[in-house]
Amino acid sequence: MIAYMFGAVTRLYKRCLREVDNWYGGDNLEVRFQKCIIRARFDANKDEVDTRKSQILLADGCRQVWEKRHFKPFRYALDPGGSGYDRERESPDEIVDSDQWTLAEREQFPYYFNTRELRKKELLAHWAKIEKAWDEEIASIQTQLPAAKTTATAAK
Known part of the structure; x- marks a missing residue:
């Protein structure tokens, strides 16, 4: 259970950092500042031992990320949802x-x-x-x- 929670928290943290990149992508200083704030929020609850409270915190974090998601998120070309996802690619050298x-x-x-x-x-x-x-x-x-x-x- 603890390992699952750790993985879920890690995924949530990475998702939060991606959302910061989506919203503040052009301004490096603002991106860094917002990422530091997110890190502080995660660090404030890192020593939580009550599993019910940690599950509630995790669910609340997921809800906040869902509510504040960007309307047009950045996608890498080969990632799911990207322009090159699931396309056949052959190197011209191989041909x-x-x-x-x-x-x-x-x-x-x-x-x-x-x-x-x-x-x-x-x-x-x-x-x-x-x-x-x-x-x-x-x-x-x-x-x-x-x-x-x-x-x-x-x-x-």
Whole structure:
């Protein structure tokens, strides 16, 4: 029961923060101020041990969020209710790199496919340079001895 209540309170808290973002989204200072007020309201009742009272507080909080919800809430594109939710998405790379292209079809667009292969080779070479630089930096870090402590910090 306690774990359920904790999860419900956490969901309510997150929902409250989302509503603050919906109402005050453009003004960062006001958003931060309102979120601090909400955190203070939740912290005021965090040590409640009476389960009946905590259930009443939770229900009241849910009612308040429902009454004060935004008329047009922000939705991420891939979330339920968003513009891209439940749509089939395939990466263009998966389509172009697939084996469904026959040689005759590839010969119809030689510039595109040749340029694409060239760009892929350039990208792999670029990442090889980055990986080499990272490996060299890690090797130099691992071979350097740590700086000796000063006498002031050793005396403490």
